Amino acid sequence: VEEKEKYANDHAAGKIAGYGSKLANNASGQLEWEDYYFHLLWPEHRRDMTTWPKHPQEYIEVTDAYGQRIRNLVTKM
Template structure:
């Protein structure tokens, strides 16, 4: 079975798993534990930087800019409200990648995120554990990112 067919077979099961279980785990994706470790370090490095630096990459929902750094009030697993920091940017398809939104610090952030994007493209069309939404169909995620 081609990697693309394998991806589509798996992706077609994601909406049902999300609806019935509320969660799913993607395994056997070929992304090494070492790369996950480096990704975690890069993310922790960014979020440990001063607030002023992080805000240079702030998103602007009112202006239609969804990529970038943000904070929001959310419920934690025990249903208490807490502020969380997040960072969102496209890694794939390349037509959607805006490197201006990728932080320059920590120095390894861009390199590690780029490696992850290339690994995801190779193991399922960029799906990589991102959820396109319940009920979007087998191509819903791909359509949502302009594929």
């Protein structure tokens, strides 16, 4: 929990990037607790690297590579 709080988002302050939790309806209409982690990949100047976790060590590199591939795919579509 402490690690998650380091990266917590704050919608009231306009900080959408980071870790958060919410109650949401599933496909059956039942409420479920959801944990999520959100950060921007594009455009690069909008990235807030303070909200990106430091562990696992390869997280940033792998996420960046994934984002590049998704962007290339979308461009081709």
